[in-house]
Amino acid sequence: MQLSRRAEAIQESPIRKLAPLATAARARGMKIYNLNIGQPDVPTPPEFLQAVAGFTDPVLAYGPSDGLPELRQAMSEYFRRYAIEIEPREILITTGGSEAILFAFNAVADEGQEIIIPEPFYTNYNGYAEMANLKVIPVRTRAEDGFHLPPDGALEKAVTPRTRAMLICSPNNPTGTVLSWDEMERLAAFARRHDLFLIADEVYKEFTYDGARHRSVLELPGLEERVIVVDSISKRFSACGARVGAVISRNRSLMAAILKFGQARLCPPTLEQLGAIAAYRLPETYFDSVREEYQRRRDVMFDGLTKDPGIVLRKPAGAFYMIVKMAGVADSDDFARFLLEDFNLDGETVMVAPAGGFYATPGAGTDEVRMAYVLEAAKIERAMEVFLAGLARYRARS
């Protein structure tokens, strides 16, 4: 039986594909530091699970297609902390940030149309572009520039008559880069100049360091009709398994269209929304210790990696990832496999995500890996020693 072209074309998860090798290494008694996946170890707030357990209706019925009103209200109040006025009707609750991306793609573009995305980018955007039959047009960013936006000329070159939107992610997965306000204003002008939507994945909003505050595209004046925010509680409240996200826009006809997509899938999960309501009602100080902890981890990882003069890395200001460019590595898939199969330091090794999968341009990122700092600082310190030893061994072998 012939499957669809898109079923053949869609990429296997580059983050998950090394899993069998890790399983085999563990079976040989190896200790692995898992830096390959963005699963935080921060506890989910107990208030979340208490709220879920508090559900006592006799029937777990369909909820509203746009989400529970109390959750939309709680999110509206959460945005007010950042001096961002968003009404509950400008928020539609989705099944994870993933569905928010799918809805945004479907609402702004038809088959064959194009979305510009700075690369490297979160690999699952590809999957949703395939499902929506859209073409991703990458704009290259580089380790040497800290993965900040290239000059306007590079953006202009990516535009065609089929371009419908630009998608950014800040704080960024996989680079950790936080766009400056200047960069956001450049993007606003770019969107206006070419009549594009500006879709922003802001799921790492709270994760910014060194006292920097993330500024949302929702703060760009005069861009209300163009801006769509993709949001999620997965990282914000360490509730990745909950699958509660949101799509947010002040463009009313866009939100009306997205509600129709929402009706087609009936509603997002009810119980996990109850947990999300409780989480959004936590005091703002909840994030202080989380932020402090991640900043410490970032510093340990950065200091460890930059001991190697062959590594290109600008200190990222947010999220909990880094893209690490390495001299002496031409095929980071091979290098990541080497770490799991042919290397150990006193019985320990490191699992990283080869960065090629985060690029749309063939051959890009093959000298890079992504690391997530989702382990406690002491473990990261040791993991960096193991990683650098592995890198040295790999270079010596080549």
Added chain:
Amino acid sequence: MQLSRRAEAIQESPIRKLAPLATAARARGMKIYNLNIGQPDVPTPPEFLQAVAGFTDPVLAYGPSDGLPELRQAMSEYFRRYAIEIEPREILITTGGSEAILFAFNAVADEGQEIIIPEPFYTNYNGYAEMANLKVIPVRTRAEDGFHLPPDGALEKAVTPRTRAMLICSPNNPTGTVLSWDEMERLAAFARRHDLFLIADEVYKEFTYDGARHRSVLELPGLEERVIVVDSISKRFSACGARVGAVISRNRSLMAAILKFGQARLCPPTLEQLGAIAAYRLPETYFDSVREEYQRRRDVMFDGLTKDPGIVLRKPAGAFYMIVKMAGVADSDDFARFLLEDFNLDGETVMVAPAGGFYATPGAGTDEVRMAYVLEAAKIERAMEVFLAGLARYRARS
């Protein structure tokens, strides 16, 4: 800002669009019997919520993209009750039956290709066809035939070089029709003849009456590579708000492709899967009282409606819906509005779903409404009196 063509094209829910009129009627003090939406009143099994509340991990982490292994195992054992051998790896857990449909559509067909569906059909298939850029080709079924399949000639006429699959739903929403084994064998031959996938929505599997047993397309011999089942716990365990479904197939390359779509959205909701595991472990007898209750309701609704000689209705054998064809109604949208706005019997009225939205053929179903028997029998009995009085009044007015 121009939205996408599909955002404009996607249909508003015909089931939910009368909601504002119902709200207004209630505000006037009217009592409304809600027969318009398939929200069962059967309690969710307490075991479901107990299992959810039993979650004590510190972190609500990402689960596997294909679902929790224990749930896939529990579903495999559930199928064994029906003498259907399905391995856990032939089951992928989805976020509701909705996502199962989306994944199945995406896996078998590309933009512009066609899926044949007997109409009237579950309206949300349209939404997913829009999102997947597929064309729905309806094959008409009729009240006079109890909405059973038309002769082979009608099926043949629907086939084009772009046809990739046929989608059936049995027991059916919105008609309540249960396909016979003969019909299923005809479909199997049809799928073979034209090299099509056969997608079957079997979410109402347990809801069959008069001692009839639903037979799954998974039981069709020699059709293993073509058959895809779309499943859900929403109706089975009265857990519509949980959003736990599944896509099931013995076609290994199809399941591998669907896993890639699954990876793009990371995982289905974890807590609700824990509830589903507990529900699937309930003894088979759990369904006996549920089935008995729905059969009683169906009989009360059928007996009530067939008192009117101008109603065409064959007694449906499953699910909890009926499509009611009425002489003297030319525009059932107008009739449903009339019931909410201009009619009452001693302060009571009935809310039904106009059937036009369940048809892809323009103008079809305008003399029909869908009713769901999701109220207790005594209320349905009274609701039928109110409905028939409303119908008589509407006819007299025309």
